[in-house]
Amino acid sequence: MSMRARAIAIGMIGPLVQGAGLLWVLANALLDSGRGLSLRYVSFDPAHLVLFVGILLSFVCLPIALEVAAAAPEDVELELFEREAGSEPAPADEVASAWEAVTE
Amino acid sequence: MIAAAGFAPVVDAAGSLPYHQLHGYIPMPQQSHHMFGAGFLFVGVLLVVEALAGHVWHRNRLRTLIWPATIMVLGGGMLAVVALDPKDKLIHFTIGLIMFAAGWVEFRHRQGEIPRRTADLWIVPALIAGGMEIGVFHFHGSFTSSGTVHILMGLTAALMAPVRVYQTRLLTSMPRHAFMGAMVIILAFELLALGH
Numbered sequence: 143m144s145m146r147a148r149a150i151a152i153g154m155i156g157p158l159v160q161g162a163g164l165l166w167v168l169a170n171a172l173l174d175s176g177r178g179l180s181l182r183y184v185s186f187d188p189a190h191l192v193l194f195v196g197i198l199l200s201f202v203c204l205p206i207a208l209e210v211a212a213a214a215p216e217d218v219e220l221e222l223f224e225r226e227a228g229s230e231p232a233p234a235d236e237v238a239s240a241w242e243a244v245t246e
Numbered sequence: 247m248i249a250a251a252g253f254a255p256v257v258d259a260a261g262s263l264p265y266h267q268l269h270g271y272i273p274m275p276q277q278s279h280h281m282f283g284a285g286f287l288f289v290g291v292l293l294v295v296e297a298l299a300g301h302v303w304h305r306n307r308l309r310t311l312i313w314p315a316t317i318m319v320l321g322g323g324m325l326a327v328v329a330l331d332p333k334d335k336l337i338h339f340t341i342g343l344i345m346f347a348a349g350w351v352e353f354r355h356r357q358g359e360i361p362r363r364t365a366d367l368w369i370v371p372a373l374i375a376g377g378m379e380i381g382v383f384h385f386h387g388s389f390t391s392s393g394t395v396h397i398l399m400g401l402t403a404a405l406m407a408p409v410r411v412y413q414t415r416l417l418t419s420m421p422r423h424a425f426m427g428a429m430v431i432i433l434a435f436e437l438l439a440l441g442h
Contacts, residue, residue, distance in 0.1 A: 186277035
């Protein structure tokens with residue numbers, strides 16, 4: 143997947159969720175137009191919540207999309223949180239080895 | 247489940263809260279499910295973004311820890327539900343505890359303190375146990391829309407266990423990482439669709 147495609151996908155994901163929320167709100171308004179609009183209703187209504195999450199995601203994802211667009215291909219490889227080889231093993235590593243033996 | 251029964255006095259103490267006085271401030275069960283759904287939708291989408299952004303995502307420590315931190319907050323929220331909702335206290339308590347612990351284990355893994363497979367030793371059984379609790383015990387044997395959605399949620403949570411193992415087998419795979427994000431998004435929409 144190219145950097146450009148990744149950046150576009152990341153940048154569009156927030157507005158996409160927002161759009162889904164907006165469609166849901168509109169569908170609710172069409173199907174159940176008699177319902178009043180209170181703060182409690184807006185705070186817990188799933189359609190409004192999806193809309194809010196979409197807005198939040200747009201703010202979070204936009205800078206990441208810009209960073210990805212400017213990044214090199216090796217910068218978008220997935221991060222491994224494992225300890226580097228040669229460092230002192232933690233006691234938990236022994237448990238991990240046992241788990242590895244079971245799963246392989 | 248047996249170990250969790252030891253916490254029964256704590257759970258019972260929450261039962262003495264003045265619910266009638268708090269009425270109006272406490273979200274209804276349906277509303278708290280929707281709030282949790284919104285939380286899962288947020289982190290689920292961010293997991294997909296994390297898969298797409300790779301190292302770029304982890305340039306900021308806060309972004310690296312947002313996934314386990316949100317799971318811990320949602321687990322804490324579930325424990326708060328125990329105090330506020332008089333129904334199904336033990337189920338909510340154990341799910342909250344499992345979620346909090348799973349978030350903490352993932353947090354430690356992301357800090358580089360424990361390897362992925364050690365984290366999986368807790369997270370994989372936790373997903374299966376969580377799925378069982380939601381899908382079997384929380385279902386209450388009723389095939390209403392709420393009961394059916396709880397079965398679906400339980401199935402989704404339990405299916406995350408093999409997805410997690412599949413992801414662990416090739417940690418550098420972007421589609422496998424995004425797959426887990428997609429599962430969390432499915433769980434989120436199941437919670438959002440829930441109507442009591």
